[in-house]
Amino acid sequence: MSRPPLLDRRRFLTRSLGIGTLVAAPALLGACTRTDVGGGSPEGDADLLAELRRQGHVRIGFAGEAPYGFQDGGELAGEAPTLHWEIFTALGVGELRATLTEFGALVPGLLAGRFDVVSAGMAITPERCAKVIFSEPEFVSPAALMVRAGNPKGLSDLRSCGEKGARVGVLTAAVEASYAKAAGVPDGSVRTLAKQQDGLDALLAGRIDAFALTAISLRWLARTNQGAAVRVLEPFVPTVDGVARYSPGGAVFRPGATALRDAFDTELAKITGDPDRYVGLIGKYGFTEREVPPRTLRTADLCAA
Secondary structure, three states: OOOOOOOOOOOOOOOOOOOOOOOOOOOOOOOOOOOOOOOOOHHHHHHHHHHHHHHOOEEEEEOOEOOOEEEEOOEEEOHHHHHHHHHHHHOOOOOEEEEEOOHHHHHHHHHOOOOOEEEEEEEOOHHHHOOOEEOOOOEOOOEEEEEEOOOOOOOOOHHHHHHOOOOEEEEOOOOHHHHHHHOOOOHHHEEEEOOHHHHHHHHHOOOOOEEEEEHHHHHHHHHOOOOOOEEEOOOEOOEEOOEEOOOOEEEEEOOOOHHHHHHHHHHHHHHHOOHHHHHHHHHHHOOOHHHOOOOOOOHHHHHHO
């Protein structure tokens, strides 16, 4: 079996996907398209759900990070598109039209009306909450470290990296850089990497001692590099200014799209409230009952943290 393409938040096709570029399984989307004209504009967000129902499709932005939302053998795959197809179908919108873009361009593209929702497993952070609105959490994913086989530096978490002078790889613009700083890893010991595969390659080449990312992402990376002399350590919960960071992710909407977001949350709660259904939908991407967000974990609290 050939290895599925391991895309990431920073490396992607440099154009939107034209209709038919991705021939996805019906259970994921109807078609991928360039940005449509009309529908879902920032000015019309109060009636966006009604508009989506009338037109029969929703435009999503994704950034190609496995296992959250990515292209796999010509199909749109991953946690977010799978959940979002299930939810939007329940809302009467049976087709996802996807635009592949840079991770850093997702929020600007959303605010500019290029798509209606970001479907990328984006982490819910106070900084992002100041610009957009999030659904309730779709998953939680503590951080973890990938190290070389044998764990030669005896690392366990980011704090141990700081204490032992380890060089830590993080993805550009990812939250792990701030976690490393808060844990005492000096700026000079943090290496910024463009994509997930770069982290594993840098690790094997000895350029870094640990690669920090969500446990879900690292498990997927190890799975798609079977036989590589690496090990994913036990997950841990980083803290920043004394606040635990569980790395929950969710769907992202423009600030005016509260009606759509609220309807989305109603359907999402039916899935996260049923662990068997949750795992049945996205278990193949490495999501287990451990990733089901607890009901006490609310977006409003995460935005205010």
